[in-house]
Amino acid sequence: QQQVKQSPQSLIVQKGGISIINCAYENTAFDYFPWYQQFPGKGPALLIAIRPDVSEKKEGRFTISFNKSAKQFSLHIMDSQPGDSATYFCAAITSGGSYIPTFGRGTSLIVHP
Amino acid sequence: KAGVTQTPRYLIKTRGQQVTLSCSPISGHRSVSWYQQTPGQGLQFLFEYFSETQRNKGNFPGRFSGRQFSNSRSEMNVSTLELGDSALYLCASSLMLGGSAGEQFFGPGTRLTVL
Numbered sequence A: 001q002q003q004v005k006q007s008p009q010s011l012i013v014q015k016g017g018i019s020i021i022n023c024a025y026e027n028t029a030f031d032y033f034p035w036y037q038q039f040p041g042k043g044p045a046l047l048i049a050i051r052p053d054v055s056e057k058k059e060g061r062f063t064i065s066f067n068k069s070a071k072q073f074s075l076h077i078m079d080s081q082p083g084d085s086a087t088y089f090c091a092a093i094t095s096g097g098s099y100i101p102t103f104g105r106g107t108s109l110i111v112h113p
Numbered sequence B: 001k002a003g004v005t006q007t008p009r010y011l012i013k014t015r016g017q018q019v020t021l022s023c024s025p026i027s028g029h030r031s032v033s034w035y036q037q038t039p040g041q042g043l044q045f046l047f048e049y050f051s052e053t054q055r056n057k058g059n060f061p062g063r064f065s066g067r068q069f070s071n072s073r074s075e076m077n078v079s080t081l082e083l084g085d086s087a088l089y090l091c092a093s094s095l096m097l098g099g100s101a102g103e104q105f106f107g108p109g110t111r112l113t114v115l
Helices: none
Strands: A002-007 A010-014 A019-025 A033-038 A047-049 A056-059 A063-068 A072-076 A087-092 A107-112 B003-008 B008-015 B019-024 B030-036 B044-048 B054-056 B064-066 B074-078 B086-096 B110-114
Touching: A002 A087, A010 A019, A019 A087, A019 A107, A033 A063, A047 A056, A047 A063, A047 A072, A056 A072, A063 B044, A063 B086, A072 A087, A087 B044, A107 B030, B008 B019, B008 B054, B044 B064, B054 B064, B074 B086
Parallel strands: A010 A107, B008 B110
Antiparallel strands: A002 A019, A019 A072, A033 A047, A033 A087, A056 A063, A063 A072, A087 A107, B003 B019, B019 B074, B030 B044, B030 B086, B044 B054, B064 B074, B086 B110
16 A cells, blocks of 8 residues: 555646645654655765655755645756756655654656756 | 765666665664555655664565664665565665655665566
8 A cells, every 4th residue: 555645646847936845644643745856876865855744845946845634745846957866756754663664666857958 | 975875776676586785874873664666555654763673564464574784784675585575775864763765865766576
């Protein structure tokens, strides 16, 4: 059973546009929500993360919006650039004693110049 | 500071064989986690080692095992390989056990193909 549903599976945007990727989770025990960026031939790299005590976190062009009541969170990439073309994964994690991260299936983002 | 290294980068095995993958974490990192990445199932957590002890385990059969050495280097072993074990196996290291879960640094992975 997939505990984290990520959408869309693929996304094409024009340079300068806004890329939006959504994730929904089921387990209310999750308390840490990172986003990872993965380029071909590379391992994932942490992009930005949020805890459920805040509704939004911004780092440069990347923003996470978090809706605890809806059990949803999303990644917004402002002013998308061709260099942002990669696969993005959301994750939901129960930290503390029982650390079992659950990942979304990934979104392949292509930014056209 | 050197990143996470994994060896070998590519591996081809046949069904029934066993395989051992190696991971060297970032210097000073004591936690090593292993993941399996496939197009069908995505990224799945295998297990985490900290101070030479397995601390957390995902939902994989006992054919998947691992260990960690006193220098924090880790190995993962898969016995009796099946076609479905073909995947990219990723290792990630972090300073702390699971609690700072997101602050992991991933290696480039080992691409395992089972024929």
